[in-house]
Amino acid sequence: MSGAARAAYQVAEQVPVDKLLARQIMASPVMTLRPETSVDEAMQLFQLRKFSHLPVVDEAGGLIGIVSDRDLLRYLAGIDATQPPLRGGEAAVNTLMQSPVLTAGIDTDVRYIARLFVERHIGAVPIVNDGELVGIISRSDLLGSVMRHFILELWA
Numbered sequence: 001m002s003g004a005a006r007a008a009y010q011v012a013e014q015v016p017v018d019k020l021l022a023r024q025i026m027a028s029p030v031m032t033l034r035p036e037t038s039v040d041e042a043m044q045l046f047q048l049r050k051f052s053h054l055p056v057v058d059e060a061g062g063l064i065g066i067v068s069d070r071d072l073l074r075y076l077a078g079i080d081a082t083q084p085p086l087r088g089g090e091a092a093v094n095t096l097m098q099s100p101v102l103t104a105g106i107d108t109d110v111r112y113i114a115r116l117f118v119e120r121h122i123g124a125v126p127i128v129n130d131g132e133l134v135g136i137i138s139r140s141d142l143l144g145s146v147m148r149h150f151i152l153e154l155w156a
Contacts, residue, residue, distance in 0.1 A: 020110045020111075021106065021107050021109065022105065022107065022109075022110060022113060022127050022137060023106040023127070023135070024110075024145075025110060025144075025145040026127045026136060026141070027135060027137070027138070028134055028136075030136050031049065031051065032054060032061075033067060033093050034056070034058075035056055035058065035064065035065070035093060035094035035097070036092045036094065037056075038089060038090055038092060039072055039091050040089030042067060042072060042093050043076070043089060046072065051069070052068060052069050052124065052138055052140070053069075053136065054066070054067055055126050056094065056099075061133065063101055063103065063128065063133050064094075065094065065097030065099035065100075065101060066124065066126065067096065067097045068123060068124070070123075071096050071098065072096070075089075075096045076089060102116060102122060102125060103126045103127065103128045104125050104128075104137070105128060106127055106128075106134060106135070108127075110145065113125050113142065114142055117139055117142070123138060124136055124138040124139070
């Protein structure tokens with residue numbers, strides 16, 4: 001067995017059976033947007049990759065915002081009362097991204113993340129480790145994990 005595989009098994013063995021952690025269910029690596037990315041470009045990426053949320057990062061890779069497919073659709077439909085309806089998508093995503101962003105660490109209990117989804121009405125949480133974006137968990141990831149692990153007693 002390779003050293004990397006052995007290390008992965010050792011980490012997995014250290015995780016309590018009654019606890020599911022962010023690092024166990026997060027999607028990684030994370031596709032990101034730059035703040036100057038146009039709404040049209042972002043929409044194409046959302047459609048092509050079937051994403052619902054994409055983090056926005058600065059030149060150094062620091063997390064500065066997050067954009068959802070709903071943010072893009074609201075913008076394009078002109079649902080924001082300050083803008084005319086049915087705009088084009090040439091604007092940059094930094095004009096509609098949500099910031100600041102709620103994040104979680106790699107060892108965060110997913111029950112806490114589920115609570116954030118419900119209480120804060122959000123659909124995804126970027127996962128950071130030592131200030132670096134390392135993953136993202138969406139509502140779909142969380143539900144899929146519950147289905148795969150059949151550990152519903154954890155949620156009681």
